[in-house]
Amino acid sequence: MIKLSQPIISEEEIQAVSDVLRTGMLVQGQYVADFEQALKKYMGAQNVLAVSSGTSALHLALAALEIGEGDAVFVPGFTYPATVNVLEIQKAKPILIDVDASTYNIDPDKLEETIINYSGKETPKAIMVVHEFGAPAEMTRILDIAKRYNLFVVEDAACALGTTINGQHVGTFGDIGCFSWHPRKAITTGEGGAVVTQNEKLNKRISLLRNHGLERLEDGSMDFVLPGFNYRLTEFQAVLGIHQLKKFNKWIQKRNELVEYYYKFLRECPHIQLPKKIEGHAWQTFMVVLEDIIDRGNVIHSLKLEGIETNLGAQAIGELTYYRKKYDFENLSQHTASNLYKQGLALPLSPLLDKDDIRFITTKLMNILKANE
Known part of the structure; x- marks a missing residue:
């Protein structure tokens, strides 16, 4: 896995x-x-x-x-x-x-x-x-x-x-x-x-x-x-x-290299939005956003069957039971946060991975997205 x-x-x-x-x-x-x-x-x-x-x-x-x-x-x-x-x-x-x-x-x-x-x-x-x-x-x-x-x-x-x-x-x-x-x-x-x-x-x-x-x-x-x-x-x-801190600069360098492979392999992939590149980004997580027509749960399940662990990125606070019940967030514009919560997909990212791993992940992801069209 x-x-x-x-x-x-x-x-x-x-x-x-x-x-x-x-x-x-x-x-x-x-x-x-x-x-x-x-x-x-x-x-x-x-x-x-x-x-x-x-x-x-x-x-x-x-x-x-x-x-x-x-x-x-x-x-x-x-x-x-x-x-x-x-x-x-x-x-x-x-x-x-x-x-x-x-x-x-x-x-x-x-x-x-x-x-x-x-x-x-x-x-x-x-x-x-x-x-x-x-x-x-x-x-x-x-x-x-x-x-x-x-x-x-x-x-x-x-x-x-x-x-x-x-x-x-x-x-x-x-x-x-x-x-x-x-x-x-x-x-x-x-x-x-x-x-x-x-x-x-x-x-x-x-x-x-x-x-x-x-x-x-x-x-x-x-x-x-x-x-x-x-x-x-x-x-x-x-x-x-x-x-851990002694090794950290090498790990960041490796994370940046892996992120570049993600961009390279997913650049032409339909149905996903890539995160914006920002100078100084440490890339703790690499999260893409799936189009609304794509069932994220099905994508996560299908990738797991291929031996790839993925998950949502973070939560939209206004969508969570406790905060939704306690506060009136409905009048606030939370469209983007809600969409990221529902359609965000965090992909594997670790210095233990290499170019071939990213190629494998992205190939399987693109095949699954194509099958979900």
Whole structure:
């Protein structure tokens, strides 16, 4: 079976994890600090804090910015539910913005239009930007909009390690950036994530919130200065992340090569739309969009019979049971997000694949699409 995505964990990494386990020092020690330093260097970030998941990173971002009940946050309508789930945890209201059909990222024009026409009782506080599948969002425009309307910017960069805009790493543009090291991401620590900020005060608050609000005093004693969480990363996860990051540039290069083969082999294929090429894209996922006449479920099933694993890309939040029932999203323009949710098809992408694999995948896909005409 050609897997949709597959973590790459070497014997050397397994041995390193085993060595850490034998030490008995398992939580937020020197390896976590070393991983944070490696990420700071890689991203060119001022501050990086390793945490237990990408979702905990998002939650910490909102808590650090004191976004909560009575606040509204503008979010893309096409994303993984974690982006909006943390708003629910904080009792803030999500305001969905439709996305661009070719990049799958939040549409700046629709974002500003929604802000201008907003009449809800909750106070707008922030924009959550998702760099969907590693595609860089239009940060220059988004930051300009945020400045004009006095809004925080939180970057959900869960899929975007290695993504850059004019040489600057995403996650370092807004007030806070959030990353994930889930097994489907480009590097993995099993679960895990990171919070990035250029603001020292925010970094201090996030550091406290990450670890129960604990502050160590000069005399060696401890105080608890605010109600925090337990969002620490383990030492054995961190040592895995350190090893993975060393190989990451080669993996990104391989992903870009495979994506070029996808474009080459699918360029003339009817019934699908290819994603837009954007400079600085890290290509965590390669998702095409099938025409409405194509039954995506049948395509996924048929490809599985051929030994190829595929799936949907992300969710349209307004289509999900919980959010559809709780909020009135019907008056918002969610056409693109809904279409991507219903017709998006994520194809296998991993540095373990090669040109022949992509040729096999695309040939089978084109044959299946032809049979579905």
